[in-house]
Amino acid sequence: MSFSRRNFLIATGVAAASGSVLTACSSGNTSSAGKAGQQEAAKAHASTVKIGTAEDSKGPAPEVSGAKKGGTVYLLNDDDFSHLDPQRVYYAWNSLAVVVLSRTLTGYKIGDDGAMTLVGDLATDTGTMKDGGKTWTFTLKDGIKWEDGSDVTVDDVRHGFERAFASFITEGAVYAQTWLTGSQEYRKSYSGPFKGKHLKSIETSGKSITFHLSEARPDFNYVVAMQSYAPTPVKHDKKQDYDKKPFSNGPYKIKSHVTDKSMVLVRNEHWDAATDPIRNAYPDEFDFTFGIEAQTAADRLIADSGKDQYAVSWRTVPQDRVQQATVKAKDRLFEDLSSGSSVYWINQTRVTDIKVREAIIRAWPTAGIRQLQGGTHRGDYATGIMSPLVAGYESQDVWGKLKNPSGDPAAAKAVLKKAGKLGTKVVYAYMNDPVNAKVKVVIENALKAAGFDVVSKGIDSTTWYDQIGKLDNGYDIYWGGWSADWPTGYSVFQPLFDSHNVVDQGTNYCHLKNPDVDAAIKAATAEPDQTKANAMWAALDKQVTELGAFIPDVYMKRLYIHGSKLGNVKMDPNFDGCMLYKMFVK
């Protein structure tokens, strides 16, 4: 099974966050390193993912205080979207725009505090589960229209799922395809709807659509919230050419899109707010300009003149602009936890002694690393790998990282000595860039102080995942980032710790092969009660942390800036950028 390519996005996030280093250091943010206050934020987000009722799924979305309709919002971005065809959307960057064009069966209603409630978006509720999660039925709401005024039908919903099997759809999520065919080589079972064949595992009747899955998936209602499973109108499907200007059933439609240059979204007059519990859609228009570098965008937004007062960027504030932004545009900055977690993997096939792993973790200079990578802007100290934005998150601090984020080489040395492993050689791999070159020195010093013989090896950042993904990679410790595809534990723990994924270029980067962990993943996956399942994932977070599979680093944060004439510019907890559908023009 192919999993979260969003981890590459996390890698990008690291580059952006690490950019904040110099400014953050000089702006005095260092003082807050290790303060409990930073961890309060992480705790506040815990357990704020819940499944809503049919009542929650009714529109319109709750009004934003002080908001008004109208105006144009300008987006200053460096790159055009890699894909807009919903079936080809996987990266969060694309989802930020597609979420106002392509509605899905379910979606996330975001509260003022960032809390997420899974609700029916196109569907009347979050679905009805049978057979322990092997059968799911959703019923479409009345009054949902495409941009030409025609109804969104269950045929369109089915078509969205079926065209995901077509050979030209190579970029979207693949979860449902596997479960609908019972095979990881799903294209051998079904090649898409363009030759007139439908999937036998999807049934439609009236306004209802039923999915028959090959395995119990009690969290399937989360999965169908991914844009990869949005409907596509049968009669307007232009296959590959659909990507540039997809048909909308959301509050906006594409008026124009010039590749790599610009895109204009205007209101879709056939969208009915009464059917939509998620989107407010206050502005009349969104004007995207591409080709604006992050530094230029930050300069313009800090200057806040003319049209830029109505602008926002989806690129984080770059390193050399953070201090200026915090001084000149303090009220227009917004920072929040992103969906990504940062860790350092410990290679289980090479570092087999748990005591050696414990010594590495206890010696690890997390505070010093965070300091070099942007201080508090980099993120909150992590205690495990499960992000606070994932349902069921619990702070546990197995290794005392919250109490002593600086690490304790003396205690680590004692552990190593007791195990008779003083002088153990460890190979640390790092990304060959200026920030990580500094981080390497801090890590080397800490591990040497703990009695290790450290060898550091630099890897080019463009081949990072290729190198560490090798089964015989030759490294003991290496960085990794991960972001869940939907906010439950499955898309964190199954790809990262299931022993089946210990393969060349597999996603089990630490090579953990533990039957207890495998069994726990299986049990949590099959648990139909999502509250219980969430608790099981949280327990698993503690379990893999205790096994020393990784060194917890930070729950990553992102820092953005917007113009002064925009209100309620808030971060989407799923897609790590601001929500177009909740902001307004003052």
Add this chain to the structure above:
Amino acid sequence: MLRFLVRRLLGAVITLVIISAVTFMLFYAVPRDPARLACGKVCTPETLEVIRHNMGISDPMPVQYWHWLSAIFVGRDYAGFGHCDAPCLGYSFVNREPVLATILDRFPTTASLALGSSVVFLLFGIGAGMLAAVKQGKMLDKFASSASLVASSMQIYFVGPVALYLLVYQSHILSQPSYTPFTDNPGAWFTGLLVPWLVLALIWTANYTRMTRSQLVETLSEDYVRTARAKGMSRRNVFFRFAWRGAMGPIVTIFGIDMGVLLGGAMITEKTFSLQGLGMLAVKSVFTNDLPMLLGVMVITASFVVLANIVVDAVYAMIDPRIRLA
């Protein structure tokens, strides 16, 4: 004059054919698979096969080139993608649209940038050069010479951000650089391009100041100028009818070449001011391995340089009648 133009145009066509053939060979004869490069980052085997077919990869290189060349006059079908009407400069499989459509979309930005800045640097450059030549050895001459030396040693990537910071971000005197079509809003077109024009002109003005001054100083010292003055012709008449006209020949030549280069896309300027012109398109095409697009941009750029040279030759011939016989 007509014979002269026809001869030059024929020469230009041959030059362009040679340039396009060499560029085509360079792109398509390299060891890497051009179809795979054109297919983009995410490329399915099916799409790759269609692109291979469309590019005619299995054909001999001259045949491939002939298909590309003939498409300019008769258009070409790209199975699975669509028809590219004549004049067809190729099809971008990355953007899924004809190359020329994208180039035509970007060209007005580049043309506006080139024309506007050239008006500014010609006015100020030639004006300052004339004043320096007339006031040779005086304070004004020394100031103009020194200033032009400083300005010509500056770079867009330095002056651009400084100008943005001072004139736009800090003082809000000028507008944020942007491109609005002249036909949509002439005012927004002018104000949006003013900063790029001024910055580009600052650097180019210096060259023209120095060139005009040196040409005029040289011409003013010619025997025929002294003779004209000795015969009683006024200083103004001598300056404009003899000296200025004589000095302008080389300047027109240089301007023609500069204009061709500017119309081909001022990459650094466009990047500095986030303007989506031909320069940015070329850079983007390099990063996305969009060979058909890159080939199209290069041919168009070369065309501008060649055409500008023809125009220059014609203008030069008008200024200096001796050229017509050459």
